[in-house]
Amino acid sequence: MAVWGKPGERKAEEVSAILTAAMPYYRSKRLLNEKPLQLQLEAAKEPPTPLRFPGKILADEKGNRLFISDSNHNRIVIATLDGKWLETIGSGEIGRRDGDFRTASFNHPQGCALSGETLYVADTENHLLRKVDLQAKKVATVAGTGEQASNPFPGWDGGPVADKRPRRWVGPTATTALSSPWALWIHQKELFIAMAGCHQIWKMPLDQSEIGPFAGNGREDIVDGDLVPKAPFFAGGAASFAQPSGLSSDGTSLYVADSEGSSVRKIPFKHGTVGVGTVVGTDHLPAGQRLFHFGDQDGPRSAAKLQHCLDVDYLDGKIYVADTYNHKIKVVAKNGDTKTFAGTGKPGSGDSPAEFHEPAGLTHANGKLYVADTDNHLIRTIDLATGKVATLTIAGLDAPAKQAVAGQ
Numbered sequence: 404m405a406v407w408g409k410p411g412e413r414k415a416e417e418v419s420a421i422l423t424a425a426m427p428y429y430r431s432k433r434l435l436n437e438k439p440l441q442l443q444l445e446a447a448k449e450p451p452t453p454l455r456f457p458g459k460i461l462a463d464e465k466g467n468r469l470f471i472s473d474s475n476h477n478r479i480v481i482a483t484l485d486g487k488w489l490e491t492i493g494s495g496e497i498g499r500r501d502g503d504f505r506t507a508s509f510n511h512p513q514g515c516a517l518s519g520e521t522l523y524v525a526d527t528e529n530h531l532l533r534k535v536d537l538q539a540k541k542v543a544t545v546a547g548t549g550e551q552a553s554n555p556f557p558g559w560d561g562g563p564v565a566d567k568r569p570r571r572w573v574g575p576t577a578t579t580a581l582s583s584p585w586a587l588w589i590h591q592k593e594l595f596i597a598m599a600g601c602h603q604i605w606k607m608p609l610d611q612s613e614i615g616p617f618a619g620n621g622r623e624d625i626v627d628g629d630l631v632p633k634a635p636f637f638a639g640g641a642a643s644f645a646q647p648s649g650l651s652s653d654g655t656s657l658y659v660a661d662s663e664g665s666s667v668r669k670i671p672f673k674h675g676t677v678g679v680g681t682v683v684g685t686d687h688l689p690a691g692q693r694l695f696h697f698g699d700q701d702g703p704r705s706a707a708k709l710q711h712c713l714d715v716d717y718l719d720g721k722i723y724v725a726d727t728y729n730h731k732i733k734v735v736a737k738n739g740d741t742k743t744f745a746g747t748g749k750p751g752s753g754d755s756p757a758e759f760h761e762p763a764g765l766t767h768a769n770g771k772l773y774v775a776d777t778d779n780h781l782i783r784t785i786d787l788a789t790g791k792v793a794t795l796t797i798a799g800l801d802a803p804a805k806q807a808v809a810g811q
Contacts, residue, residue, distance in 0.1 A: 414551065451802035452780040454480070459514045459525075459586065459714065460775040460782065462768035469773065470515045470522060471782065472764070476803055477509045479524060479535070484768055486782075488799035492522075492535055492542065495803040499529045499549055507542035509533070514586035514650070516594060518609060523594055525584040532576075532584060532596070532607070545576060546607060546614050552580035555601030555621045556635040557614070571631065573615030576607060581614075586714070588650035588657060590672055595657055597647040604647060604659065604670060618670050618679055619644045625664035625685045625693040629678045642679035644668065645694055649714030649725065649765070658682070658715045658722055665697040665709040667722060667735055682722065683707050683739040699729040699748055704739025716765035716772065718787075723772060725762045732762065732774060732785065745785050745792055752779045757792035759783065 407421050429435050455475035462469055462484065471480040478493030490504065498508030510528040517523075522535040523545075531547035557574030573579075582600030589595070589609070595617060596605040603619030620632035624643035632641035647668070649660030659668040666684020671677050680686075683704050685693040698708035710728040717723075722735040723744065731746030751758030764775030767787070773795070774783040782795040 414553075453797055453800040453802050454780045454782070455802075456777050456780065457764065457775040457782065458512070458527075458777060459764040460766050460773050461515045461517060462766040462773055463517055464768035469766075469768075469782075470517070471775065471797075472512045472515060472524075474511045474513060474527075477511060478803075479509075479512060479515065479522070480797065480800060482797050482800070484771075486795045486797050488797050491800075499526065499531060499544070501533075501543050502541065504540045504542070513584070514597070516587035516589045518589050523587050523589070525587050525596065527583055527585055527599075530581045530583065530600075532581070532587075532594075545611050546579065547576075547581040547584075548578060550580055552582040552601060554635075555582060555598070555603055555616065555619075559635050571615065572635070573613040576611045576614045579614050581605075585646075585648045586650045586660075588652055590652060590654075590657070595650060597650050597659065599646045599648050599662075602644045602646060604644065604650075604657070618642055619647075623663065623694070624690070625661060625666050625668075625681065625688075627678065627680050627686050630670065630674060644679075648763075649712070651715045651717040651722070651765075653717050653720075658717055660712045660715045660724065662711050662713050662727070664694050665711055667709070667712065667715060667724060682737065683709070683735050683741055697728075699726070699731070701733070701742045702740070704741070707735075707739065707741035709733065709741070713763040714765045714775075716767055718767050718772075723765055723767075725765050725774070727761050727763055727777075730759045730761060732759070732765070732772070745790060750778070752776070752781065752794070754783075754792045754794060757785075757790075 458474035459472040469482045473480045481489040492504045497510050500508040513527045514525040520537040524533040526533045530551045534545045556572040557579045584596050585599040586597035592609050594607045598605045602623045603616045606617035607614040618630040620641040621636045622643045623645045626643040628642040645663035647659045648662040651658045657670040661668045667682040669680045685696045697710040700708040709726050713727040714725040724733045726733045732744045734744040735741045745757045750760040760778035762774050763777040766773045772785040776783045784793050
């Protein structure tokens with residue numbers, strides 16, 4: 404018998420309040436078994452590894468650096484492009500402390516973006532954006548409150564919105580709540596954010612003057628259309644995303660790995676007559692089917708299928724895709740033609756034939772594609788000319804003394 408229910412993604416505090424209020428009644432009826440459960444995570448049985456579920460990866464070809472979001476170790480690892488460990492940002496403890504590299508803390512960070520010697524980090528489970536001064540070796544918080552946003556439209560009070568109101572909702576960076584920022588991309592003087600938790604793409608000028616939605620009506624779906632809605636959550640004519648989790652660009656448009664719809668989306672940087680489009684995916688399907696149509700199929704746009712893709716990387720007219728749940732790297736042309744570039748489709752860690760296990764991050768440098776091979780706790784490389792896959796050892800990087808064991 405159901406006693407309470409609400410659709411969608413709920414916060415733990417909301418559910419806890421309902422359960423807490425109900426406990427006295429069920430306790431009085433002697434319907435509760437309050438003996439503690441003895442649970443052991445499967446991850447606790449695994450040996451320590453230098454990386455733990457690395458989520459995203461960023462190559463700095465000019466600086467010969469690789470920035471790895473060592474997500475379940477709650478830190479950022481910096482290495483050379485050929486795999487020599489340089490330094491680590493973060494203590495490894497879960498937290499949101501600003502400070503130097505040894506004392507700063509994160510909570511399962513994901514995407515990074517580099518501007519000169521400033522590294523921006525999507526501190527995903529803290530619902531924050533962090534900024535790292537790589538020369539001063541300091542970490543600071545630049546956006547978010549540390550609490551997950553309940554409303555993805557800053558400045559909207561939930562009341563009716565007049566048509567004459569400008570279609571932009573922005574707020575101060577320090578007081579505007581975020582929702583699971585997952586990937587970052589810098590274009591000119593603006594930082595674009597895949598705000599996975601509220602199914603939108605957000606934007607923040609690098610001067611940190613404001614932050615707010617750039618594209619998406621806040622509804623979870625795969626729908627092409629205008630960048631922003633006439634009113635919050637308004638479906639008519641506005642684009643919808645479904646847990647966007649990866650970003651890349653050709654300089655004119657932003658490409659998005661839209662994971663829950665197993666689609667790759669395209670957004671023009673300039674507002675105009677062209678809005679959000681779908682390169683390959685489920686936009687053509689009827690409502691109710693777009694989030695549940697996935698597979699592993701190469702071919703033209705009309706036939707190709709992905710499964711929960713988590714990252715994209717644009718290079719030389721091609722979009723490389725981390726086809727995460729298919730354990731593959733695929734390459735997609737701008738017209739949507741899709742083919743497998745590496746991976747057998749079965750989880751594994753072999754180099755020949757190439758195997759991956761839920762890869763979630765992509766970047767490129769010096770003729771190589773770098774892959775955050777998440778569930779293998781590895782970094783892999785793919786020679787773009789030959790397709791040869793190799794495993795990159797980060798020499799000098801050790802597992803933390805206290806191994807993180809939480810799930811991805």
